[in-house]
Amino acid sequence: MRINGNHVTKPAANVGVGDVLTFTQADRVRVIKIAALGIRRGPATEAQTLYEDLTPKDDTEKHVPPIARIEGNSRPTKRDRRKLDLDRRGALE
Numbered sequence: 756m757r758i759n760g761n762h763v764t765k766p767a768a769n770v771g772v773g774d775v776l777t778f779t780q781a782d783r784v785r786v787i788k789i790a791a792l793g794i795r796r797g798p799a800t801e802a803q804t805l806y807e808d809l810t811p812k813d814d815t816e817k818h819v820p821p822i823a824r825i826e827g828n829s830r831p832t833k834r835d836r837r838k839l840d841l842d843r844r845g846a847l848e
Contacts, residue, residue: 775809786810 756763757777758770770776776787786809793805831839 784810 758768759775760777770789772789772791774789776785776789778785778787788807788809789805790807791805793802
């Protein structure tokens with residue numbers, strides 16, 4: 756994670772209005788500018804008004820969500836899970 760371009764190692768780093776946060780989310784890089792600080796912990800719709808998304812639009816269009824399941828609406832079977840694990844290991848190597 757970066758705050759105003761500086762790498763941050765402390766998980767409790769202080770941020771303020773106008774700070775730009777750069778971080779990875781899933782398999783893409785997000786750039787967020789803090790517009791205001793919240794007074795309370797509230798719903799996601801309220802939280803979305805507190806920041807401005809500066810992530811380049813071409814980054815968000817290329818984003819492909821990862822495969823969650825092989826088939827059906829239920830959880831993957833043990834056999835399906837093994838196949839998923841093998842596919843992921845092959846992609847990492």
